[in-house]
Amino acid sequence: MRLTRYFLPVLKENPAEAQIVSHRLMLRAGMIKQQAAGIYSWLPLGYKVLKRLEQIVHEEQIRAGHIPLLMPTLQPADLWRESGRYDDYGQEMLRIKDRHDRDMLYGPTNEEMITDIFRSHVESYKSLPLTLYHIQWKFRDEVRPRFGVMRGREFLMKDGYNFDLTREDALHAYNRHMVSYLRTYERMGLTAIPMRAASGPIGGDNTHEFLVLAKTGESEVFYDAKVPELKLGERAVDYDNRAEVAAICEEFTTLYARTDETHDEAAFAAQVPEERRMVGRGIEVGQIFYFGTKYSEAMGATVVTPDGSRVPVEMGSHGIGVSRLLGALIEANHDEKGIIWPEGVTPFHVGLVNLKQGDAATDAACAELYAALVAKGLDPLYDDREERAGAKFATMDLIGLPWRITVGPRGLASGMVELTCRRSGESEEMSPAAAVERVAAIYAGL
Amino acid sequence: MRLTRYFLPVLKENPAEAQIVSHRLMLRAGMIKQQAAGIYSWLPLGYKVLKRLEQIVHEEQIRAGHIPLLMPTLQPADLWRESGRYDDYGQEMLRIKDRHDRDMLYGPTNEEMITDIFRSHVESYKSLPLTLYHIQWKFRDEVRPRFGVMRGREFLMKDGYNFDLTREDALHAYNRHMVSYLRTYERMGLTAIPMRAASGPIGGDNTHEFLVLAKTGESEVFYDAKVPELKLGERAVDYDNRAEVAAICEEFTTLYARTDETHDEAAFAAQVPEERRMVGRGIEVGQIFYFGTKYSEAMGATVVTPDGSRVPVEMGSHGIGVSRLLGALIEANHDEKGIIWPEGVTPFHVGLVNLKQGDAATDAACAELYAALVAKGLDPLYDDREERAGAKFATMDLIGLPWRITVGPRGLASGMVELTCRRSGESEEMSPAAAVERVAAIYAGL
Structure with missing residues (x-):
């Protein structure tokens, strides 16, 4: 995409209404x-x-054997009268x-x-067994919406529901969701820690929240x-293998990790050596529930047995806050200049x-580089505005693309361009062809 | 996908509430x-x-240089008070x-x-110039919703908006939309005819509807x-070339084609030889408008000039009824046994x-074929239920996959499977490898 043909309304000023950094940066970066x-x-x-996150969620749900469908945004009240939640839900229900x-x-x-x-x-x-899920806009009429997309009223959520014959089957579905x-x-570049949680209005005994560590967490x-050092990494998972899936869940939930709702100071002291006892804040980006036959x-x-x-x-429900993830990603990945997207979710690769x-020569070199990047299946954003270098760098730093290639007459005279890593700030000179290869190799590894 | 792991709740009976064939078939096919x-x-x-249609719409909008974003489903009333439409819109507005x-x-x-x-x-x-579009759920509180997704209340629409400096620029945007x-x-396998239309509540002089011919059209x-013989075909289009885009629009709008709203019997008689004068019914699947500065x-x-x-x-707006297209597609592509998906939109390729x-031998042959189809990038639906052949054929015919490979012990004895075309009903015996090649070749051409 050429920036002169795009719609990227970046703001120079910090918007007064934004209290947290992700909200401020999303407004400033024209998101x-x-x-x-x-x-x-x-x-x-x-x-x-947002589409990129949605795509990753779909891919991992389908990999786990879950089936996508789409339910409408509006629902008849009668369904909620059957479950008894129409009256329970209170003013958050629109x-x-x-x-x-x-x-x-x-x-x-x-x-x-x-x-x-x-x-x-x-x-x-x-x-x-059957697990159905959808990714759809939801509405909760928060009394005081704030923090941008982190606590919005209209928000995008993935919610999935498992249907099983036995409690044992349903707990396997629960575990499958945890691993997925x-x-x-x-894949999004986040460390989200599963923590035992209190159940809330969904109901159910077994429930874990997934929290991303961030100073601004609620x-x-x-x-x-x-x-936070635990990683799933590249290991292949057979989602039909109960023992394998359960073992992964055990690996990720045995060490102490709780929110303030379920925290037990005595257990914390007993299970964790003092130097490893961490207290911080977290942003909830997902939750899984096993609630048995409450709704059924x-x-x-x-079903006939x-x-x-x-x-x-036997049922459970499992949610990922897709739109709120953008906020969490930025809270966990930014510096004073702006956003730093992990490669897995960046809006443009470079x-x-x-x-x-x-x-003429610089324009031609850029056009050639652009075409070479596209030919590698990459999606570059080309800042072709007639602006000073400083303004161009500031925009790129603000919107947070992980890699930048800088092309100028001086470098071109010796056949060089500059490849810069947004996260480290480090730059390296190389030929245009080498820069294309390097960027392609980075994304090929994802 | 293996059918035993899918959720495809087909109905044996014709649902009483469905008045038109697309509604009936969508319910019966578990859609x-x-x-x-x-x-x-x-x-x-x-x-x-639905996702496949959405994807095609996105690809063609992006090809035309239009930029996707996403506006929320809920809007503040004040915006509509500014344009004056809050009071005008009537009870259809929820x-x-x-x-x-x-x-x-x-x-x-x-x-x-x-x-x-x-x-x-x-x-x-x-x-x-700038053209922004989104694909989002809309709501119109129809007094009498009917015909399934063809006249639903919550419906998925692509709506795009062009912003231009001059009327001439805006008319180029209008033409660009028509061609896209x-x-x-x-690409969806539909013949949609642009017809000059009356403007309705959006406003504006220049407007065309796109109609798919079908007996049940409104x-x-x-x-x-x-x-209906006009085809864009494979020709490459440079969407920045005004003359080229305008010439295509002229090609598609010069011959007489009007809805009852704008029909002129005298002009019809004067412009069309009697044997070519066709009267039929059509389903509206899109509309484009140029309305100038009405909203701006x-x-x-x-803008500063x-x-x-x-x-x-200068503005215009341009819509495609994405969810209603499913109904239109089925109205235009079915027989007494069920749906017949065009290859461009089929939910599974084969x-x-x-x-x-x-x-054991038949199961193994099917597993091998399935893997070979997936290796070719195809998305097959494997009916692995323990059902009679007749029930399996009826399901395949009902859900309308364009191609079917049938594997049985008798054919396998001579190294053969059967490839059947849903539309023509014709079958051909060939080796499993040849069937895979044939199906791959059909989709490679799309």
Whole structure:
């Protein structure tokens, strides 16, 4: 993409309304625009990252054997009356009356609707196990929306629901979700720690939250210093292998890691040597629940078992806050100049800065480099504006592309361009062809 | 995908509520489930086609130089008060009050919001031309939703908005949209005819609707028999070349083609020889508008011109009904057995039917074929259920995959499988390797 043909409305000033760095940087980098309290437009750069995150979530869910569908944003109130949550949910639920005065609501989550889909179409244990998920906009009418997309009202969430015959099967589904989530966050360049959590309005005993460590996190967290070092890495996972999946979960949840809601000071002291006892703050970016038959009993979602009897289906629900992940990513990856995207989620793979726009030789070299990058399957952003070098560098640093190639007449005279790493700030001179190869190799490894 | 691991709840009976064939077939093929009047869940098969259509729309918009972003579903009422449409829009607009009693609405379209984004960020003619679009769920509270996804209340629409300095520039954007839409529909296997239309609530003089011919269409259409034969085909289009783009528009809009709203019997008789005068019905699947400064004037969206003055920006808006396209596709592509997907939009590339599930040799041959198809980058659906051949064929015919490979012990004895074309019904015996090559070649050509 050529910047002169793109829509990247960066701001020079720090917006007064933004209290945390991710909100400030998303506004300054032209990623979002607030349309009402807690409701945002995703401008092209923000939308591009959002789509990238969505894609990673889809890929990892499908890899785990989960099946995508899409439920609507609006739901009839009657479904929620069946589960008893219509009255319980309180003012966070956006209630709507349509033109025929029917009670509707903007879905804050989908346990009821997915249970309705299940009971309408599934009869037998033979159709199990089954995990359905969607990535859809939700609405929670927060009394005080703040922190940009971190606590918005209209937000994008992946929510998945498992249906199993037995508690044991459902706990395998729970574990499968935990592992698929670990891989999802790792691919995004995040360290998200599963922590035992309290259950809240979804219900259920077994539940873990995934927290990204960041100073601005809303939760206080207590953890063994060894926990953030755990990595899933490149290991292949057979999601049908219960023992293998369970062993990974054990590996990631045995060491002490809790939020303030479930923290136990005595256990912390007993289990963790003092020098490894860490207290910090975390941003919640996902949560998994096993809640058994809570919804299936209330809503009559039963299956015929091998012995011919009928039992309510065992369920759990599992969510990733996709839009809020952008905020968490920036909280965990920025410096005073701006955002630093991990390669796995960057909106463009590499920035191309022309130091002398209008100079025939420099323009030609940039055009050639651009074409060579595209030919390698890369998606570069070419700053072809007639601007000073300083302004171009400031924009690239602000929007946080992990790599930048700088092309100027002086370097070209000796056949060189400069490749700069956004995170380290280090630059290296090399030929244009070598720069293309280097950048291609970095992304080929992802 | 193995069918035993998928969620494909096909119905044996014709659902009583469905009045038209696309609605009936989408329900029977397990593509959608109604959750409230005019509000549907997209079950896995339906969601897969919807995503495919969305992808084609994105690719063709990006090819035309248009930039994706995403606006929220909910909008503040104040924006619509600025344009004057808050009162004009009537009961089709779903009006909502949030917990602080603020007036909101579920967006039925986005002229106001995109104009707000533009005026907040663009100052100068130097940022033009600019076309922004999104694909987002909309809501129109139809008094009598019907025909399944063809006239739903919550529906997925691509809406794009061009911003230009002059009327001439804006008309080029209009033409660019027309050509990109022609290519979009052709890739989906649809013949969509641009017809001059009346303007309706968006406003503007220049407007064309795109209609797919189908007996169940809501509009009566009058056209020259030569019009449906026009094809864009494989020709490369330079979207920056005004003359080239305008010439394509002329080619597709010169012959007579009008809806009942703009039909002129005298002109029809004068311009079209009697034997080519066709009267039929059509389904609207898109519409483009040039409306000049209607919204920019009302909302103060101006730019500084080269001479330093300020003018309201020239605009148009351009929509494709993405979710309704599924209905239109099925109306135009089905027979008494079920759906017949065009290759460009099919949810799975090929069906694989095992005639003797549980037989070691047949199972092994199917597993091998499946792996070979996947290795070619194809997405097969393998019916591995323990069902009679007749039931498997009926399911494949109902869900409409364009190609089917049938594997049975008798054929395998002579090293043969059967490749069947859904549309023609013709079958051919060949080796498994040849079947894989043939199917791969069909999709490689798309």
